[in-house]
Amino acid sequence: SQTIHQWxxxxxxxxxxxLSLECTVEGTSNPNLYWYRQAAGRGLQLLFYSVGIGQISxxxxxxxxxxxxxxxxxxxxxxxxxxxxxxxxxxxxxxRRPVTEQFFGPGTRLTVL
Amino acid sequence: RKEVEQDPGPFNVPExxxxxxxxxxxxxxxxxxxxxxxxxxxxxxxLMSVYSSGNEDGRFTAQLNRASQYISLLIRDSKLSxxxxxxxxxxxxxxxxxxxFGAGTRLFVKA
Numbered sequence: 001s002q003t004i005h006q007w008x009x010x011x012x013x014x015x016x017x018x019l020s021l022e023c024t025v026e027g028t029s030n031p032n033l034y035w036y037r038q039a040a041g042r043g044l045q046l047l048f049y050s051v052g053i054g055q056i057s058x059x060x061x062x063x064x065x066x067x068x069x070x071x072x073x074x075x076x077x078x079x080x081x082x083x084x085x086x087x088x089x090x091x092x093x094x095x096r097r098p099v100t101e102q103f104f105g106p107g108t109r110l111t112v113l
Numbered sequence: 114r115k116e117v118e119q120d121p122g123p124f125n126v127p128e129x130x131x132x133x134x135x136x137x138x139x140x141x142x143x144x145x146x147x148x149x150x151x152x153x154x155x156x157x158x159x160l161m162s163v164y165s166s167g168n169e170d171g172r173f174t175a176q177l178n179r180a181s182q183y184i185s186l187l188i189r190d191s192k193l194s195x196x197x198x199x200x201x202x203x204x205x206x207x208x209x210x211x212x213x214f215g216a217g218t219r220l221f222v223k224a
Binding site: 049 | 147158
């Protein structure tokens with residue numbers, strides 16, 4: 001069966017510090033991978049999605065970036081965090097084709113102070 | 114108009130009640146539909162898929178109305194454990210890979 005891992009679970013970072021969140025998927029090959037952010041009491045905002053190694057699409061302009069160095073690894077980064085980057089970051093995967101339902105990792109709760 | 118719209122609620126219902134949520138979508142060519150459940154401070158989890166013929170799983174029934182472009186979720190005999198946010202999800206038939214999530218409907222089931 002497929003599983004998706006995210007770490008860390010919780011992170012508190014000062015403004016201006018760098019960020020690296022990692023997501024890995026097991027039990028499937030060639031998945032679509034997604035990064036979402038959910039602000040407190042709000043809906044999911046799609047940040048990035050990837051259909052393959054090195055292929056990243058960005059949905060919103062921001063100071064975040066994403067990379068996919070391996071088929072089942074997806075990394076979210078920032079060089080300098082802003083207060084507005086606080087939120088619940090969720091990684092998800094779906095089958096490549098046809099595009100089906102997404103399955104989420106446990107998320108990382110980021111607080112920028 | 115938002116691509117996917119839901120009543121944010123909250124819906125406050127007693128145990129044992131029947132409650133229904135609707136979700137409207139704007140893209141008439143949308144091809145796949147789902148309901149997710151999200152507990153407080155947790156990740157969304159797939160509740161059920163929504164098929165053209167409808168779908169029932171125990172106390173939960175999901176239906177699709179393509180003519181009016183909405184999907185619905187019916188929960189019968191509500192339990193305290195049903196308290197959560199229910200997200201409507203649509204996959205547009207655009208050849209891309211995006212999935213559109215609604216903002217969710219909050220449900221509180223009270224004893």
